[in-house]
Amino acid sequence: MAAKFGTSGLRGLADDLSDVVVRRYVSVFIDAFPHSGVMVVGRDLRASSPRIMDAVVAAASSEGMQVLDCGVLPTPALAFECAALGAPGVMVTGSHIPADRNGLKFYTRDGEFTKADEDVLLRRVSEGRTSSGKREGRVTACDALERYAARYRDFFSEGALSGRRIGVWQHSSAAREVLPEILRALGAEVISLAPSDNFVAVDTEAIAGGVRDRLVDWAAAHRLAAIVSTDGDADRPLLADEAGAVVPGDILGPITARLLGARHLVTTVSANTMVEAMNHFESISRCRIGSPYVIEVMEEKIASGIAGVLGYEPNGGVLLGFEAQAGGRVLAPLMTRDAVLPIVAVLVAASQSTVSELVSSLPQRRTATDRLEDVPPEVSAAIVADVLSGQPDLLPAELGKIRAIDTLDGARLTMENGVILTIRPSGNAPELRCYVEAQNADIAVGVLADMMARLAKIVADCRK
Template structure:
């Protein structure tokens, strides 16, 4: 309990701390006060200032580069005085002796690439923060939070709603280096307009890279039709594209009156790709087919000729059956920090062309990779543009349609979806109920009372506990249940020998009120 005059006692809302998810700190907009942003940025800066330079430490006077997406809260105060994130970041950097440099609204990988190529600071002076950094960062943030909350309300930078008292909305002038360097990366690696003749619809929505994607594709020869541009934020989950999203894309196609070789897009911060193409089978949505990120990654890795690939356990197991099986590193937990750590291990073991990807399609390169005399510089963070370009270029080079290109992979099909507003405590009870600590045969027996033969499941061959609960059935079906790392959501990933079966498993999983996930919840509560 603070003094009656402390900021803690004067705040008109309850502070909800940001939490680390699978790859960074996350929180709901309603909790993103400028005070909370300032607290977290200051805590991380103080942690980095405490490190030796050899361990990634930074120094006062260093430049501090930041960028943002197109969410209104990124640069503006929104409902209930939340948001104004960039302004709080600038204030924290300045107050800690750093010079804030504004790279503007650009894709997350564009920021990362610029900082790597110019040897600027990126999280640490030596590279991205990893899971091992989370505990000391959390401790630093908590110390900063206590210090700020115990400060006299009259002397605080923040008002009772957690807003900066200055009310300053100005940001430093945008430096265009990030955007330009990112575009150049691809134009240098893909010469001679390899996409010439391709007709692409670019679903722009509110993606921060919507114009960058059009510019890159156009300069590489594709004929692009931008569509679906939105002034309000549109959430896109590239792991769980549903029929409703495919319907939206089909309507955009219909509105143009033209046909396209593919539809491309990204998520909001443009580090995860979205690829859709007509499959020619007429199976709903006039034959539109979504290609998941785990399959996308396989095409890209083969195109780049990599000698080591790192993927999370949730990936489509087609990778275990195809040409990449011989270069597959041990599968990791879900989240780019784990993939990055796996790539670092592969690099240290002597691998020279190392890459990785996630089921959401974000593709990472740990090595410089040469192809046809051109060098692709390493970018060990999720990227959306590279996988799109590699797939489209490979299809064009091999004179195949996009679906025909994917048909060259082992015939394994995947689907993912989730239940939102699923309490994390309930998810953890499920994992505890069916953990490795329980007798295996008892676990299998109980699971088979939920995943039944009437639903098409066979006996359980094995259970993988790497991240969540991954059930591998004797008939080849895979059902993987895992809580989201940064939200109250329970996800289900399915892999099967047909797309229809993978879709069926997921639909059975998310069915309300008595689908597989709800039955797991019920059993775990008994």
């Protein structure tokens, strides 16, 4: 199966991202988009990433580019460096998807790759166009990670997390070194948890039961105020409270927005409607799932003169579209999904209480999500079509009738009893995803378990 663009970035099996394929995409990228002769590159900790990054560097160097090699770092750190330099970049990462997969995430000198940019690149690749490759560039080291850490050390007040004992689940996150460094700089006592030499695929929208049990055990064993982590490339946060209970990403986003003084929010159609019930923000816009769509709406608002725009997704990633200010300190915009910002912001917001108390003070709408892996896209699409057509036995009878349907991204169903279901194919991997929103977490988890069992049976029947 050939690599292809998903919700965000070029993705595929690591073997599909051969050196030839990588060099073709990178060479065309350099030829098709403006630059000043400099390109920033970085990678995550997957086993296949060093080889793929070598191919990226070789392609860029052969086009005469000065390649700034950032090594292992979070995707938002690479994006921050690209923005500071006005330079394009390529991040080698499969983000949260399984270890046998990988990808390339492109940044133009104007920011994150848009869907229109993807169309340009794909057309040029399909036409067989490449750059000349006649000149040999040079490769130099880049200290982007330090500048990214300073971004948060300099904005949040010194001692903001003093007295807090924070666990950091390091696993194979690209932020496993820099995140503890930032937290310590803000006064927290950091407990390192379970670093791994093998890549761990952490999907912050579908935390497995075994992981949730570990979080609970860690919280009790180490007497922690919170546990934090990220997905593989650190653009999606994971935060659990003092009892080890995971705080969903679509709660982290509004807390972050409120702390930073955001006035206008952009989020996806699948995000918790709690944010509307907060009655705190001037406007809330919804779009399709994926950071390119969030960015598109954010840019439209900013271009029209709207100030204080912030975006977030149910995976917890936050996109800052304005210059936040606090105590004379400034946090520059970063229009790409970031995990460190919501982690630090929520911990600071809870510094005078507990994370659970902060969350319980918000309107009581809660979400739960999960996924079925290795589901072919055509099977997922057929299931979504059956849901929309009213196929019997797909939905639990206790939810009542469907009150409203939204097809902006998959099937989003508002049920008679107030539960909201979203079923959609993943844009990044062969997965079928289900999102449930309900009056409280217990109901959401219960409905999700029922839905996942139903969907699993349907998928199994399709395989017979």
